[in-house]
Amino acid sequence: MRQTGQAPQGADWVRPQVLEAWARCIDEYDLPPGSDFGPRMAMHAQVCRIDHAKQSLCDAFAAGLPLMVYNLRPFLDEGNVTILLADTQGHVVHLLDAGLRIMSAGQNLARIGVGWHEASIGNNGLGTACLLDEPAAFEGKEHFSRAFHPFATAGCPILGSDGRACATIGMVTDRRDTAKLMLGFLRITCQLLEARLFERFATEGYLLRLRHRNGADTLAEQSTLIDGKLLVSAEGVIEGANRSTIDLLGVDSVASVIGKPFRDVLGVDLFDIVGESEAAGVRHLTVSKTQRHIRLEALRLDAVAEGRHARVKIKAAEREEPWRDHVSEAALQKASAVLQRDISLLITGESGVGKDHLIRRLHASGPRKDRPLVAINCAAIPRELIESELFGYEGGSFTGARAKGKKGKFVEADGGVLFLDEIGDMALDLQATLLRVLDSSEVVPIGSHRPIKVDVRVVAATNCQLREMVKDGKFRRDLYYRLNGVQIWLPPLRERPDRLQLLDHLLACEQEGQGDRKRLCDEVRALFFRHPWPGNIREARNVIRSSLAVARDGVIRFEDLPHDFVEEDETEASDKFADMRASVAPANWPTAVRKTALSDWEEQAVRAALTECEGNIAKAARRLGITRATLYHKMDRYGMRSARRIAAPEASR
């Protein structure tokens, strides 16, 4: 392809779908064959603006994405698997990144708002599934971009109740030969999500459950994934259907029944089933087209909360429920159960996700709440002191020791909970001693020969990848297994679909007891939604606190946010902010003049920095005090793309 500039024609060593995708990459999108994920592609992988529709999409999935996904996270980590959710244009709206970060271009791609469409980054499971509206998977060198060659990717569209794709779910892993396996997993996940979304969006009219008659009556009251489902308006028109109805009714597609009268498709009148006064009913019938015997049950969605309809009513009520921090609640529940059974608990997650917060709540709500919670930060205590901190010492046992001796943290925590924070930073030799104490429940203070029996529940926390550290010989395997009885992983803020609600909650907490509460403007909400929050909830609290302090009226606006926070953002919004900050032009200039002058200055600054740094993008970006992506963005704006190729030849190779 590199030599001919064309996709191979009629080649039998590659799947036809792959050939078609390569041809699109070359002929339609003009992507350079054989290239790595070069600057040109990186440019395309720009972050789009996340509008309200995308946020709502994410909200919808927040309800649909079972918490189970978080429990699955350690397994995703094990397999280096990333799960992505994209809108119909291929822009990422949500992701669980346990694999992309190992890819050279992963940093660029694993962000909210980044486009995964073929035209940007070549064929890939997610982008191609979006484009073709059908499941797609590629492995290794089937990808057009070399950056994806060590990976397998898969994608599957998620259908809304009108039969049209409303989003696409995708997976990426470095196990190159697992593309088909991933596709199977995605198909099941799609069915789960579609089932949740289907009922979530159903508000009025009738929900009809269809299933084969043979023996399925034993499941009568349970709704199952394989059930066909139809949404029918009060006038008897079909407004929604799921995939299972295609087979049951013998129709070509979901879309082919939407908008049709129920009678035309099923051969019976809806009102014969539901009755005039009765709100719901069950009928058995034979579908004329397929000759299938089916059981059909109708539930009135807007029914009064009575009998069998109560279930549907409850679902409707769930939709209006105020936000609950399901992530923390589920973690707390699991942790309590584990701790009561004397199983060691390991809490993992990035810095600032709330590990400490969780342990404090865990202690306060558990049976040991009246006994001490003793925390020790293994990273903060000097190496030579940690042993005496943990195990204590006898009076006069070393120079500088107190005459009376000192109780160690283990003894202090007797009957309570000992929290070993940042356990990944503990020195190797000390790890062996800790393991002995954990196994024997006895400590021997320094300078003493008398072991002291202790009864403590040990909870450890870390933001390190302990498993990797074990592999690299930096953490003892036996201690890892001893501490890792059960692992609870707290997701980073950027991977929480409910992050906007959590931020609103933090905002409310910060203003508790105050009369007029400040709120976020839409632009700030959008920025909060797409921001990667590397400092997680801690960063969010700080940003909210300082913005509240400077916001003048009842709304927190862009200009109220801390400067360094906004500068991390790489979309138009932050450019706007940069422009705003640079508005040093005299206030009495007409707006048009001021705008032109500002962009002129900016263009000159970019040109000067590139010239001075001899085209070295990283250096020029540093000099300008902006990120490389923002610099590319600005170069594009001022038509310096060709200059960039000349200026940075190493980047386009």
Ligand SMILES: Nc1ncnc2c1ncn2[C@@H]1O[C@H](COP(=O)(O)OP(=O)(O)OP(=O)(O)O)[C@@H](O)[C@H]1O
């Ligand atoms: N669920 C939550 N609701 C409200 N505030 C929270 C929640 N979780 C964490 N916080 C707040 O976020 C900040 C950081 O939390 P915490 O110290 O527990 O994180 P951590 O994961 O232990 O961080 P590190 O690994 O750096 O020690 C704290 O101010 C904490 O009060």
